[in-house]
Amino acid sequence: xxxxxxxxxxxxxxxxxxxxxxxxxEFYFWVAEDQLVEQTQVVRVxxxxxxxAVVLFGVVEQVFRRSAISSMQMEVAAHDGDPxxxxxxxxxVGVTYAKARVINAFPPKLAPPIEGSSVYVCGFRExxxxxxxxxxxxxxxxxxxxxxxxxxSTAGRAYLDRRFLLxxxxxxxxxxxxxxxxxxxxxxxxATYQTINAVRAHTEATPGSGHRAQVKAIIFNVKGxxxxxxxxxxxxFTEADLQxxxxxxxxxxxxxxxxxxxxxxxxxxxxxxxxxxxxxVGYVKPYSWSLKDTINFxxxxxxxxxxxxxxxxxxxxxxxxxxxxxVDRTKSLSLEExxxxxxxxxxxxxxxxxDTMERGFNTxxxxxxxxxxxLTFQNLLDYIESKxxxxxxxxxxxxxxxxxxxxxxxxxxxxxxxxGSDSGLLRRDDIDGSPLTLATMQEDVAVIDIxxxxxxxxRRFVIASVLKQLVDWKQGTHxxxxxxxxxxxxxxxxxxPRDASDAITKLFEYVASQMRSRGIILFGAQQQGSxxxxxxxxxxxxxxxxxxxxxxxxxxxxxGFSEDDRRLxxxxxxxxxxxxxxxxxxxxxxxxxxxxxxxxxEEATDTPxxxxxxxxxxxxxxxxxxxxxxxxxxxxxxLEM
Numbered sequence: 115x116x117x118x119x120x121x122x123x124x125x126x127x128x129x130x131x132x133x134x135x136x137x138x139x140e141f142y143f144w145v146a147e148d149q150l151v152e153q154t155q156v157v158r159v160x161x162x163x164x165x166x167a168v169v170l171f172g173v174v175e176q177v178f179r180r181s182a183i184s185s186m187q188m189e190v191a192a193h194d195g196d197p198x199x200x201x202x203x204x205x206x207v208g209v210t211y212a213k214a215r216v217i218n219a220f221p222p223k224l225a226p227p228i229e230g231s232s233v234y235v236c237g238f239r240e241x242x243x244x245x246x247x248x249x250x251x252x253x254x255x256x257x258x259x260x261x262x263x264x265x266x267s268t269a270g271r272a273y274l275d276r277r278f279l280l281x282x283x284x285x286x287x288x289x290x291x292x293x294x295x296x297x298x299x300x301x302x303x304x305a306t307y308q309t310i311n312a313v314r315a316h317t318e319a320t321p322g323s324g325h326r327a328q329v330k331a332i333i334f335n336v337k338g339x340x341x342x343x344x345x346x347x348x349x350x351f352t353e354a355d356l357q358x359x360x361x362x363x364x365x366x367x368x369x370x371x372x373x374x375x376x377x378x379x380x381x382x383x384x385x386x387x388x389x390x391x392x393x394x395v396g397y398v399k400p401y402s403w404s405l406k407d408t409i410n411f412x413x414x415x416x417x418x419x420x421x422x423x424x425x426x427x428x429x430x431x432x433x434x435x436x437x438x439x440x441v442d443r444t445k446s447l448s449l450e451e452x453x454x455x456x457x458x459x460x461x462x463x464x465x466x467x468x469d470t471m472e473r474g475f476n477t478x479x480x481x482x483x484x485x486x487x488x489l490t491f492q493n494l495l496d497y498i499e500s501k502x503x504x505x506x507x508x509x510x511x512x513x514x515x516x517x518x519x520x521x522x523x524x525x526x527x528x529x530x531x532x533x534g535s536d537s538g539l540l541r542r543d544d545i546d547g548s549p550l551t552l553a554t555m556q557e558d559v560a561v562i563d564i565x566x567x568x569x570x571x572x573r574r575f576v577i578a579s580v581l582k583q584l585v586d587w588k589q590g591t592h593x594x595x596x597x598x599x600x601x602x603x604x605x606x607x608x609x610x611p612r613d614a615s616d617a618i619t620k621l622f623e624y625v626a627s628q629m630r631s632r633g634i635i636l637f638g639a640q641q642q643g644s645x646x647x648x649x650x651x652x653x654x655x656x657x658x659x660x661x662x663x664x665x666x667x668x669x670x671x672x673x674g675f676s677e678d679d680r681r682l683x684x685x686x687x688x689x690x691x692x693x694x695x696x697x698x699x700x701x702x703x704x705x706x707x708x709x710x711x712x713x714x715x716e717e718a719t720d721t722p723x724x725x726x727x728x729x730x731x732x733x734x735x736x737x738x739x740x741x742x743x744x745x746x747x748x749x750x751x752x753l754e755m
Contacts, residue, residue: 136226152264161231171244172214181208241269262703284655285630289639291660298639381538404547420616441476553587607645
């Protein structure tokens, strides 16, 4: 780890008067008159504990000033009530003092420092040692900014330990912040970029380890098309921003190069599937599901909302139809595939995702009229409608005979509502859709637009389909223990709301509580964490506060942050965050860099900033297809074998 250079400038001494006693977790110190101490500053204390020399580190939680005058009335009298003239006969007598929370002790001791111990300001990189980042930075560190050391200064790089972020010992990351000033999306993309590159750098540095760890990220675009420009440069990136990155150890930050974009398919096909217009420069892949796809990917039940699932008769009907539309997986394959033939690349990717599931779509089902198969959603609507208005008093289908006409009609209405009249996302008349097959993607990052979907339940269906696919993949035969998927999503309160019991919320909770050790990690964000499922929040062991509202911060879910940190979060600047993590004894105050990639269309350009003149241009209109990563290509080759 090397020797940490210490700042020898003493700024005060510990005091322990009545009411301000030092304990294991906090201490007070007075400040010399010619010294400045600021909130968030990291300090070092050289003290004795049981006769043994101990070096203690703390973070300043609050700074106070107390005069020798006992009341405000006496303060007025001392100045003769004059707010301008300073004609005191004696110099003002007072003291500046600070309260600090203990970060660490070397050697580790659980005892308070003694009064009179000298307090020193921490030098650059010394704060890294205080948080023990120097012990894991090279091998497991993910740098997310610089450690704040007062209002303008920093004291080293802010590293998270990926063993506590990516599932080895704990997992998941959650960001809370107000709209705009909380800069949640910017922070999430930064965390994604740094995580992918840190894992890749470590893998390349250990070529003989016998495995190749890799991280793939799936980012949901939930507002505007702000996240559809991550592979373009930002016109707002400056020389000062570059210096912050270089202080973090990144000499030349880049944009996202290995990235694919997805948007819902348009309702009408002219020659082939087309994505909704995103106003993006470059290629966007369309995605959609047909009836066949919802059966093959085991998503049929998720088409229906929570109120439908609360009706036992409707649930029974869902199960009946799902069973009638499906068959044993091996029987659902085409003759060519059963004989060992190779399907086209698109179908091959789907096969890799679905071949561990028990059942597949039955193209020879006999639900239609005159024993014709139901192959599309429209066929299914027609079939259900015919059963709700039978020609005879008795229904001719044994499985539906016990259902009342009212139940069948209610089911028809719900299915018709979710399909919509002009949506291209669920293909009403097409046998084949363009389903997302992200478990086998070759790019580092996939950005999926859901904000253009008008129906809130269908938006949740898209997210659930991705989560379920990843769960099935990681629990199946193709799941690679060294492959990690980041699921990055803002507005988490809309998709995993508190006190909800629907299947999609339960899927989020299952991923949060059970899948982090299998390599599925949630990078979530919201304006109000108190509105998100308790299980999702509690299992997010790394929590980040941007500027947030006072009512939200008063909620008990934020008790892991001290009262002063919560008060600080009321006025954080956009580039400031407060982070708690399992391996930090106290919260980490971080200055976050501006990303070099564009966070909205208005700032996007193909030309690198002047300070990064040697950097490559963005692909721009040349981004006809997504660029696979080297790890993605190797994974695809291994799956083909």
